[in-house]
Amino acid sequence: MSSLEQPKTSTRRLATVSLIFMAVGFVVSLPFKENAWVFWLQSGFEAGLVGGIADWFAITALFRHPLGLKIPHTNLLPKNRERVIESIVHMLETDLLNKESIVAKLQHMTLADRVIKILRSILVLPAFRATVTELLVGLIRKLPKEAILEFANTRVTETIKAYPSKRLAVRAMELNEERRLDEWLMDQLLGYGQRLLEDPVIRDQIGRLAYTAMIDQEKNTFLRVTARTVQKVYSEEKLSLVIQGVLLTVIQDMRHVHHPNRLAILDHLRRNLAQLSIDEERLAKIDAWKASEVDRFDFVPVIERAYDAGLIELERYLTSDAFWTERAMPMLSRALDDWEQHPTFKDSSDQWMKEQLVRFVEQNHQKIGGLVRENLNRFDTETLIHMIEDKVGSDLQWIRVNGALCGFIIGLILGAIKVFVG
Structure with missing residues (x-):
């Protein structure tokens, strides 16, 4: 029971x-x-x-x-079954769900406050977080990848073509002054050269090439005599070690920021970069080259790798606690606060909700009555x-x-x- x-x-x-x-x-x-x-x-x-x-x-x-x-x-x-049902429907349509009765009930209510309160309680529900996360992840997974890649490739190509070479040269000069890119580039090249020279295979290959070059100097009497003298003193292996030592010493010297050779190279690069920014002829050639040659480059593979990596990172972030606690919750709470504290929006939204509710009932109260009648007639x-x-x-x-x-x-x-x- x-x-x-x-x-x-x-x-x-x-x-x-x-x-x-x-x-x-x-x-x-x-x-x-x-x-x-x-x-x-x-x-x-x-x-x-x-x-x-x-x-x-x-x-x-x-x-x-x-x-x-x-x-x-x-x-x-x-x-009196039919009369009772019709009386219920009539009461519902004419008394309970007419415009006057609803307006009378709503005039002392603030729907906006109730909606805001309900939304605040929903925000803290784990189910709401799970639903929002699933919705966002589902949306980014359904993004049209092919269309996005095609659009990005077109935009990159058009941007490169439209970007003036003079502005690019000026910007490169400014970045170089701000971040010392030329010095960083020289250090990277010196480091790369040092790693190559320290490789035994590369070292032996350099010695072999030098030894062969000396043997080929048959037309120049002085070089021929010098080469034969070196051959008598150094074997191919020893020559490789000597050349490696000399080049490594040069690289180590070039790593010092005040070394004359380093300063000379950097000065040469800077002067050429500054000259490029005012050399209209060379800039025009660069622009012409971009207009004719950029279309031959395929940026899609690079863009696709960046897109896939970005999508993975974005999905990982959306499913993390950091996104919900540091981004989503504060943003949603702030939106509700702004709604609640706005001097006019809250009142206008409250009035709008009441008008929509009254309009809905006016348009559908006969349907509601018909639905009640239909449901009651379903029962014996x-x-x-x-x-x-x-x-x-x-x-x-x-x-x-x-x-x-x-x-x-x-x-x-x-x-x-x-x-x-x-």
Whole structure:
């Protein structure tokens, strides 16, 4: 037995017991009606029995024929099923869901405050975070990759073509002055050259090339004599070590920031870069080269690698706690704060929501009534009766109990009047 059925059943049992109690009291008191006190109680039992039976009859007549007898004006709900349904629909359409009643109910409400409060409570729900994260990840996964790559490739190509070489040269000169790019580039080249020279294979290859070059100097008498002298003193292996040592020494010297050779090279690079920015002829050639040659470059593979890597990083960030706690939550909370504290937006949005709600009801209240009618017509009469009894059955049974008790009390009063007055 469900929790809804238990109170209804217990109340019905109480109503039945009260009726039986009145009937038993009346029957038992019949042989002793000559006694004034028993006669007085009999009057109470009699009136209580009549009141209980009358209320039982009235309540039963609402839903069915009492005792199965087709007494007129009983079985009221099944007989008037359509009228009851139409009355409910009419009340819904004309009284509960009309513009005037809704406006009257809404005029003392601030929908914006309620919506903001609801949204604030939703923000802290784990399910909301999971839903938003899944939505964002799903959106970035459904991005049209091919279209994006094609668009990016076109934009990169057009940007390179349209970007003036003079501005590029000036910007390169400015960046070089700000970040010392020429010095960084020289250090990178020196480091790369040192790593090559320290490689035994490269070292031996350099010695072999130098040794071969000396052997080939047959036309120059001085070089030929020098080469033969070196060949007598150094083997190919020793020559490789000597050349490696010399070149490594040069590289180490060039690493010093004040070395004359280093300063000379850097000065040469800077002067050429500065000259390039004002050399219109060379700049025009660079622009012409860009216009004709840039289209031959395929930037798609580079862009695709950057796109895939960026997508992975973005997805990782969207699913991290940092995104939700440092970005999403503060942003959403700040948006709600701005909405709540804005001097006019809150009032205008509240008015807009009320207008939309009223307009929706005006446009659809007949549909709502039709939906209610359709849903009620889906149930047969017995189901409707069961639903009504399930909701108000306890109160109806209390009417029987109260009828019996009230009848008993009134009977006692009337019996007392008969005893003491008659």
